[in-house]
Amino acid sequence: MFEINDKTNAPARDHGTDILVRLQARFGALESHRQRQDLLRIEVGQDQLLPVLSWLKGDTPYVQLTHLTAVDWIEEDRFELIYLVTAPALFMTLMISISIDRVSATAESVFNLWLQAETYEQEINEMFGIDFPGSPRQGVPFILEGWDDMPPMRRDFDTVEYCKRTHPERPGRDHTDPRTYVGKKFGEKGYLT
Amino acid sequence: MKRFDPDKPWDLTTLPTTAGPEGSLPHAPVQKTAGGRDQCFLGASDVPNAPGLPEAVSTIKNWFRASSLNVLAFGTGCGAIELRPLMTSRFDMSRFGITGAPTPRMSNVFIISGYLSTKTLKRVIRSYEQMPNPKWVVALGSCTINGGMYWDSYNTIKVLDLYMPVDVYISGCMPRPEALIAGFQYLMKEIKAGDANGWHHYLENLDWYRENQKKVIKDWDLPDYSW
Numbered sequence: 339m340f341e342i343n344d345k346t347n348a349p350a351r352d353h354g355t356d357i358l359v360r361l362q363a364r365f366g367a368l369e370s371h372r373q374r375q376d377l378l379r380i381e382v383g384q385d386q387l388l389p390v391l392s393w394l395k396g397d398t399p400y401v402q403l404t405h406l407t408a409v410d411w412i413e414e415d416r417f418e419l420i421y422l423v424t425a426p427a428l429f430m431t432l433m434i435s436i437s438i439d440r441v442s443a444t445a446e447s448v449f450n451l452w453l454q455a456e457t458y459e460q461e462i463n464e465m466f467g468i469d470f471p472g473s474p475r476q477g478v479p480f481i482l483e484g485w486d487d488m489p490p491m492r493r494d495f496d497t498v499e500y501c502k503r504t505h506p507e508r509p510g511r512d513h514t515d516p517r518t519y520v521g522k523k524f525g526e527k528g529y530l531t
Numbered sequence: 532m533k534r535f536d537p538d539k540p541w542d543l544t545t546l547p548t549t550a551g552p553e554g555s556l557p558h559a560p561v562q563k564t565a566g567g568r569d570q571c572f573l574g575a576s577d578v579p580n581a582p583g584l585p586e587a588v589s590t591i592k593n594w595f596r597a598s599s600l601n602v603l604a605f606g607t608g609c610g611a612i613e614l615r616p617l618m619t620s621r622f623d624m625s626r627f628g629i630t631g632a633p634t635p636r637m638s639n640v641f642i643i644s645g646y647l648s649t650k651t652l653k654r655v656i657r658s659y660e661q662m663p664n665p666k667w668v669v670a671l672g673s674c675t676i677n678g679g680m681y682w683d684s685y686n687t688i689k690v691l692d693l694y695m696p697v698d699v700y701i702s703g704c705m706p707r708p709e710a711l712i713a714g715f716q717y718l719m720k721e722i723k724a725g726d727a728n729g730w731h732h733y734l735e736n737l738d739w740y741r742e743n744q745k746k747v748i749k750d751w752d753l754p755d756y757s758w
Contacts, residue, residue: 481650482650482686483649483650483653483748483749483750484748484749484750484751485749486749490685490686495685497683497684497685498683500685501682501683501684501685501689504685504746504747505678505687505688505689505690505747506689506690506693507677507678507682507689507690508676508677508689508690510677
């Protein structure tokens, strides 16, 4: 844990640079971006994902999978999967990002590293239609019940069109003059008594 | 029909079950609205046929009903956050005879507090049908009226009264507890006047409501009616 040492003016150790140097020494050049003091984004290849994550979990303080989510880059025809891996002792988080093909939409499961990835992968499977072979509960409904359309978080899913088709609207009034409308409906006082 | 015998008050065959055709009963309760809602709501069937008595009994019954509203503890959306200050000391809804109830069987007011996803709608229907009659629905916030800020959400219904009867709409996003109190006072006024008959409308038009409900709830597995 942190030790507060106010006797020296030595700058605090930068854990982000540390882990980046160690990662690059091991896995070659990696693209990175420092989002915040305690948040470092690292892009790895699809085949490097499991080696990187298992090395982080086994040999470094980055032991906790905080979050796993997906981003739909429809213009570039790819999905981005983001694994937030946290070192609780260092108050430092890594965003490990991989890109996968949007058509096949299949990624390796990290269920064997972290059991809680099962739930994240189930949700991504339902919301984005990304398949994680080997992960339990794939294809089991998580939030949606009786969903019969394409996965709703994909960006080519037309929410408004689906909504118009499924949920009827209440017809609005044909003019927008509130004084006339309210006066006619509720009398001179303008409110319901 | 047999005459009511004061020595045999348990003989239900002597009680008028309907108001009957015009003129058949000298003191039949006045039908205020079409469709016989008044009879059902006022419980006219178990009132002895004496001059002015049905009206008096119905007035008293409605007064009692309006003074004891038990709100089901079911928060569907963000509007449920307004119910806490309403219940507790600052706005204190028990001043008005309103209190909370933990289960559908023990409650008679359902507050739909905000947006309603189709998944929750199924549970709401199930809970609503389990509530004993008479029961009333208060719809809170603009989400229940026209979808509000969820007007383009794939998973949220937009018009609540297609799926269940609504007695009072309270507009706002979110309505303050003062607005809720005003809505409750309006509901009490309606109950006392015998006009808050949404539950009866639901039973009369159950097929129409079911059809609408099944359009949005794709994996329908509810019974015909959740008694």
